[in-house]
Amino acid sequence: MPELPEVETVKRGLAPAMEGASIARLELRRPDLRFPLPENLAEVAAGRRILSLGRRAKYLLIDLEDDLTIIAHLGMSGSFRVESGGPAAAPGDFHHPRSKDEKHDHVVFHLTAESGPLRVIYNDPRRFGFMHLWKRSELDTYPAFVGLGPEPTGNALDxxxxxxxxxxxxxxxxxxxxxxxxxxxxxxxxxxxxxxxxxxxxxxxxxxxxxxxxxxxxxxxxxxxxxxxxxxxxxxxxxxxxxxxxxxxxxxxxxxxxxxxxxxxxxxxxxxxxxxxxxxxxxxxxxxxxxxxxxx
CATH class of the missing domain: 1.10.8.50 (Helicase, Ruva Protein; domain 3)
Structure with a gap:
């Protein structure tokens, strides 16, 4: 399962593509991952601008307009990729095969950005990941965040x-x-x-x-x-x-x-x-x- 540095890497990789972009459409290709996807997720996200990407522990936070946050967990095999028209760039030497099978593309963010339209695709063969929708102002009440200690990257840890x-x-x-x-x-x-x-x-x-x-x-x-x-x-x-x-x-x-x-x-x-x-x-x-x- 990805640990904190892996999730931080994903956040930093997605931020240039997603921050400031608007969600033209959120495509949910199945009703559930590890848990059922929020019933109104696609409707609520559509048309909203992505304000910023964050991270809490091993969770990715996609902050939207109107005090909303999509909380995403990668599980064992979840990954994101960014496509902007042509094939997704995949540089680097691969030690472990990445899933390229579109049947495992479960959630697709269709975005409108200054650079043009693009897609951010969540792929998860094992479907141990999940996504929830929460009020950003109430993130401390999200069950997985209640009682969490300080981040190992922050000044609170001494x-x-x-x-x-x-x-x-x-x-x-x-x-x-x-x-x-x-x-x-x-x-x-x-x-x-x-x-x-x-x-x-x-x-x-x-x-x-x-x-x-x-x-x-x-x-x-x-x-x-x-x-x-x-x-x-x-x-x-x-x-x-x-x-x-x-x-x-x-x-x-x-x-x-x-x-x-x-x-x-x-x-x-x-x-x-x-x-x-x-x-x-x-x-x-x-x-x-x-x-x-x-x-x-």
Whole structure:
């Protein structure tokens, strides 16, 4: 499933085509994806201008006029592509085949932009993605957003905040960081990578990174910086392109080639001078990859 950097990549790829354009017609080629599409989605969206594109955690936000937002989730295999008359551009080397079968084109935004008419097409072979319609002024009440923690890319995430959330917790650090009420959108891949960068074991009790007076220890300062850095690096690289994720121009992200520990079971640890080997364990139903020699 696409993680936060992949969704951010999609948002940035779609923004030049969609922001400021008007929806001439929203074509729904089936009544449902993972969940039923809103019954009035096509009628409500038609004729409205797209004000901006945003993201909350792993959700894409398409903000329309009149206080409306289309909330989209890519699921396992969802992707967008932009067409402006000719064939969709698809540059890049493909590590995982992208779906080109039009029978999986389920939602089509027919747009009118300054550059002329274009189409933004949502393709989803497995149909695990979904779209909902919500009032923009009430996004905090959307069920998936209620109680979400701060974004790992924003200024609200700092060591003092994490110290307050982790203080007294005996829960393993990996599970605490996957809690979306602690940090929104931080998924399994990037938790593994951040813990490796900070030299912290996923097994370590979360509360041990906080002093008895509630202040962040040095290790928590390093972890906070590692989380922010690994997300920034992944966004810069265009996402990890695991499984079916693709960028909106058809190219794939290449952050997967920069993985230092994720999916590296049995490989030598890349920490200089470590000499350890990457191991895999299962925590909260997810694979954790780490080096026991240097992650304490």
């Amino acid at each position: 060591a003092d905040y994490l110290a307050r959330r982790l203080a007294g917790k005996s829960q393993p650090l990996k599970g605490a960081l996957l809690d979306q009420t602690v940090i929104a959108g931080l998924g399994n891949i990037y938790v593994c990578e951040a813990l490796w960068r900070a030299h912290l074991s996923p097994r370590r009790k979360a509360g041990t990174l906080v002093t008895p007076t509630g202040r962040p220890k040095k290790e928590l300062l390093l972890l906070t910086e590692a989380i922010r850095a690994v997300i920034a690096d992944a966004i810069l690289a265009g996402g990890s392109s695991l499984r079916d994720h693709i960028q909106t121009d058809g190219s794939l992200g290449y952050f997967q080639h920069s993985f230092s520990v994720y999916d590296q079971e049995g490989e030598a640890c890349r920490t200089p001078g470590c000499g350890g080997t990457v191991a895999r364990i299962v925590q909260v139903g997810r694979s954790s990859f780490y080096c026991a020699a240097c992650q304490k």
